[in-house]
Amino acid sequence: MAAGVVTRAVAAADVGLAPNTALTALRGTIIDAGTTRIIQIKYIEAPPGTLLPQLRSALPNILRAARADGVATLQIEASFGNGGLEAFVKSTTEALGGIYSSPGGTDVMTFVLSGGH
Secondary structure, X not given: OOOOXXXXXXXXXXXXXXXXXXXXXXXXXXXXXXXXXXXXXXXXXXXXOOOXXXXXXXXXXXXXXXXXXXXXXXXEEEOXXXXXXXXXHHHHHXXXXXXXXXHHHOEEEXXXXXXHO
């Protein structure tokens, strides 16, 4: 990753979804600052049944892309209105070696990616 700070809108691939995923809304920001990446997911919506099949692979896909881009520290911020989804994300984060916290209603997943390689 290049030095400096780059901010851009989030895309389906940034949140680990297939590029052709039929999203009706996706709002958020990607911030790349040196070897740190912050993914802020503000809102995501899709037709019923669209996201569920991709959930298990979404976080591993995000981690794979971050490593390929040389990210050393990855932080993902989101809010989950569905308690079952929140529990799933928490357990998946921990299973993949990340740290999960929920300060002030924002769910935060943090990963240290061994220097990005």
